[in-house]
Amino acid sequence: MSEIVIEVGKRHIREINEEIQEACKTGKPIRIVNTLSRHNLGVGLPDCADLTFEGSVGYYCGGLNTGSKLTIERNCGWAVGEGMAKGHITVGGRAGMSCGAAMIGGTIHVKGDTGPRCGVAMKGGNIVVEGKIGYQSGFMAHSGKIIALGGAGESCADALWEGEVWVAGPVESLGVDVNVIEPTAEEVAEVDAILEPLGLVDTSRDWRKMVSGQRLWYFEARDASAWLMI
Amino acid sequence: MCGIAGRILNAPGAVGRDLVALMDAQEHRGADSTGFAVYSTPLDKGYVLRGMGFSKVRIDADLETFRATLKEHGADFTSEPAIVSDTSKHYSFRMEISDPKNLQAWVADADELSGHIEIQSCGRSLEIIKDVGGATQVSEKHKVHDMIGTHGLGHARLATESSVLPNASHPFWARPFSDVAIVHNGQITDYYTQRDRLRREGYRFLTENDSELIAVWVSDQMKQGLSMEQALKKSINSIDGVFTFMIATPDGIGYAKDRFAMKPLVVIEQMGELAAATEEQAVRTVFADECDVINYDGPSQFGIWGVGNRSMAA
Numbered sequence: 214m215s216e217i218v219i220e221v222g223k224r225h226i227r228e229i230n231e232e233i234q235e236a237c238k239t240g241k242p243i244r245i246v247n248t249l250s251r252h253n254l255g256v257g258l259p260d261c262a263d264l265t266f267e268g269s270v271g272y273y274c275g276g277l278n279t280g281s282k283l284t285i286e287r288n289c290g291w292a293v294g295e296g297m298a299k300g301h302i303t304v305g306g307r308a309g310m311s312c313g314a315a316m317i318g319g320t321i322h323v324k325g326d327t328g329p330r331c332g333v334a335m336k337g338g339n340i341v342v343e344g345k346i347g348y349q350s351g352f353m354a355h356s357g358k359i360i361a362l363g364g365a366g367e368s369c370a371d372a373l374w375e376g377e378v379w380v381a382g383p384v385e386s387l388g389v390d391v392n393v394i395e396p397t398a399e400e401v402a403e404v405d406a407i408l409e410p411l412g413l414v415d416t417s418r419d420w421r422k423m424v425s426g427q428r429l430w431y432f433e434a435r436d437a438s439a440w441l442m443i
Numbered sequence: 444m445c446g447i448a449g450r451i452l453n454a455p456g457a458v459g460r461d462l463v464a465l466m467d468a469q470e471h472r473g474a475d476s477t478g479f480a481v482y483s484t485p486l487d488k489g490y491v492l493r494g495m496g497f498s499k500v501r502i503d504a505d506l507e508t509f510r511a512t513l514k515e516h517g518a519d520f521t522s523e524p525a526i527v528s529d530t531s532k533h534y535s536f537r538m539e540i541s542d543p544k545n546l547q548a549w550v551a552d553a554d555e556l557s558g559h560i561e562i563q564s565c566g567r568s569l570e571i572i573k574d575v576g577g578a579t580q581v582s583e584k585h586k587v588h589d590m591i592g593t594h595g596l597g598h599a600r601l602a603t604e605s606s607v608l609p610n611a612s613h614p615f616w617a618r619p620f621s622d623v624a625i626v627h628n629g630q631i632t633d634y635y636t637q638r639d640r641l642r643r644e645g646y647r648f649l650t651e652n653d654s655e656l657i658a659v660w661v662s663d664q665m666k667q668g669l670s671m672e673q674a675l676k677k678s679i680n681s682i683d684g685v686f687t688f689m690i691a692t693p694d695g696i697g698y699a700k701d702r703f704a705m706k707p708l709v710v711i712e713q714m715g716e717l718a719a720a721t722e723e724q725a726v727r728t729v730f731a732d733e734c735d736v737i738n739y740d741g742p743s744q745f746g747i748w749g750v751g752n753r754s755m756a757a
Binding site: 251 | 703704707722723724727736738740741742
């Protein structure tokens with residue numbers, strides 16, 4: 214099937230996104246070229262597109278995705294896949310701050326590292342990072358899994374709700390109110406099931422699973438020790 | 444939200460053009476005002492002054508009074524003031540002066556006139572140009588695009604902490620220290636307390652802008668014996684708020700980021716030249732090829748990019 218090529222360059226982003234939306238209706242693969250790290254590319258895509266961004270993109274690429282498959286060949290800026298509900302985003306390079314912020318479903322796969330607050334306030338779905346997740350990743354994640362194969366930066370898994378942060382590799386420091394627990398074989402199998410389609414299963418990994426200590430959940434205002442954790 | 448940028452060339456070149464491109468690409472981060480700090484080949488003696496006056500009907504009288512303060516300190520204009528003005532109330536000027544006997548003492552006296560006329564930069568190498576409006580507008584008015592130099596800074600301001608005034612725009616000169624300028628993206632939350640302390644030590648602030656503090660704070664630390672790198676490191680735990688700032692001297696550009704990693708900084712380095720900005724899409728206006736970017740997006744980062752035989756510390 215032939216692909217549709219869309220040029221970014223210095224054109225107006227709204228015009229480009231309208232062209233992408235029209236191209237999605239054809240069902241053909243779409244290749245976006247000359248991306249120049251521009252912001253807001255491919256936001257609000259429907260459940261049918263297969264897009265490849267040739268090069269790097271800026272902020273919010275793939276935000277509010279409802280089921281499309283996006284491949285970003287190089288880097289992306291802030292908040293790739295923010296608020297996405299379904300679909301799959303692959304980032305060939307590194308992802309900037311707030312990767313997958315507030316996403317509720319789908320998968321983001323980052324082949325490099327991420328910036329700070331990866332998965333901040335996420336409410337579902339999975340983020341798989343082959344490199345290292347940045348400062349305070351997982352901050353206030355309500356649900357879903359952040360799986361980092363190359364370690365984590367400072368303040369990891371700070372103030373989690375019911376989200377989980379899985380790290381193989383060194384963790385520079387933990388955030389507040391984190392419990393690091395030994396995962397069960399069933400839980401590891403669940404993570405491997407997420408990694409398997411990406412070709413990233415390695416049974417020799419030494420996992421650290423981080424969950425909330427729940428001391429900051431609805432804590433009593435007069436509980437000074439809980440306040441002092443913050 | 445503001446946008447900042449830095450540019451270093453291997454040799455004197457079109458740094459003004461590049462800074463305008465870097466700021467034009469970030470105009471959506473703040474179009475209240477735009478400013479540039481350009482470093483050119485240093486004068487052997489004397490200084491270049493850039494400044495602003497606030498009453499166009501008093502230009503001659505104010506410049507004469509200003510000149511009188513200079514003469515009292517054993518110096519004088521060595522070039523005629525070049526005036527730039529349009530329909531706005533203020534005007535800008537550029538001139539060269541000979542060396543006052545004591546630069547800091549003269550600046551203190553000249554600053555007494557700041558209600559009418561204000562020095563915005565003083566340096567053998569540094570020139571700060573700033574005004575209300577976007578990058579292209581400010582560049583066209585002040586011919587920034589044509590400025591030749593080795594390195595410089597740029598700033599696009601979205602005013603949050605103080606008014607949209609031409610003199611409250613960035614970059615800020617670290618008065619009274621020659622050739623030091625800063626640009627800042629963020630908010631300094633304890634600036635009033637810190638500024639008060641520095642005022643009691645004799646420093647003068649001419650705006651209500653929180654970022655003016657950073658310039659003087661870093662220079663004061665260096666005056667007390669810290670290297671720039673040590674001062675940058677100390678700033679991370681001594682200045683409260685969220686920030687990424689860059690500080691420039693004739694030797695290079697330093698940067699520091701807060702403890703919370705809130706404000707981005709993206710860098711492309713190629714063939715010994717460097718462009719830094721808040722957004723990746725901006726640095727790609729200077730390095731058009733799909734080259735690698737370095738993201739300084741962790742907490743508490745600092746370092747210096749030198750000019751010439753550059754070294755980096757982080």
